[in-house]
Amino acid sequence: MTAAIMERGLVIFDCDGVLVDSEPISIRCTAAALNGFGYPIDEDGVFDRFLGASTASMVKTVEESLGRTLAPEALDDLRREILAAFDVELTAIPGVSEAVNALDRPFCVASSSIPERIRHSLRLTGLLPLFEPAIFSATMVVHGKPAPDLFLLAAKRLGAAPSECVVIEDSIHGAAAGQAAGMVVLGFTGGSHIARDPDRRERHAWRLKRAGAALVFDSMADLPELVRQVTR
Template sequence: MTDAFPAAPPLALVIFDCDGVLIDSEPISLATLTRGLNGIGLAIDIDAVRERFAGTSMTSIMERVAREDGITAPDGFVERVKAETLAAFEAELTAMAGIAEAVGLLHLPFCVASSSDPVRLRRSLGLTGLLPLFEGRVFSSAQVARGKPFPDLFLFAAERMGIAPANCLVIEDSVPGVQAARAAGMRVVGFTGGGHWSHDRAGRDLLAAGAATVFSAHADLGRIVAGD
């Protein structure tokens, strides 16, 4: 039992989101998505794209755009945005400061559960040198029926890792991710160190969604996991 998670079962698994937690990808991907949506007739800026779509899969994004904005993407649109995002990653993507060191000091099993498609996910981790840390423990929303904010992905990751949901701690940077973790019956904390958020705003939003606490530097990860 810890002070941060009173009366909770002991932790046995840490589940990391990828974009905005392990890698500082969101400023790049949100800018690319904004340009793409503008190109198909949706008048939206990057702040609104972040508010509406951060932390969700391209499938979910395009379903919402069709339902809420009445715009159906042309054939090949999603593939084109994904290709442009990966091209930008090749030139600009970096790992979050201190994440490799922080993960290396964990005394619990850990894995990744991300809304990104498998190709982008593995390429992102590879470009930033993080893939060897997570090899064999990388899970994508493409493997489940419903992406975040539904609990399917986190439940799938926990099942594959052989850990009960109540013994899992999720590290998330988005409201849908926090909601998904809570719906899965897992503990969740918010990370606000990515370049895509106003950190004060992100902290309030993530706490309101159900995060137990928030932190902005991976040097604090060990303390967070320990519940100090």
């Protein structure tokens, strides 16, 4: 099995904004919570500063700015609020199930979210059976994205050489992490938090390329062929 993976490579998916259209929900809840903590920020600010970053990384930035620690129970409340909103609003990215099933090589998830949230999101959208048990969380490494640690862990656990891996990311932090890991990065701009605003999509596509994305795409229908193109 390991030899087969190394020969065919590995596709590593981020979760939020790539597999599930969760970012508008998370951004809305996070902006409200951070303002409640005394850290003034709007939804665009959360998008620009924290999209794709681990919770630990975001909390570190906020605590350094405020000069105090955030109450653990407040962060627990934010997690519960996001998950409750997911139960009502969360959907899969259009076409993602078909795209994943059409891949000609192994695949996994490597997300900055905690394991419970990743599995909850995939379960709600019917994607969990596609990926279980190949699910990796930033809680499994010391340094989350934009450090390469999480992607390197996924490759190591699944027996793939980093140079044979393709990362699918919607965030600047994730694209930078994939490049730092020595992997090919495909930037995705089809999530509603990006695609609903043409100017934002164009701007974000440019930022993804600057962060390390070899190509940027906005439709999951194009993914299988793009993976084949960048791994020939």
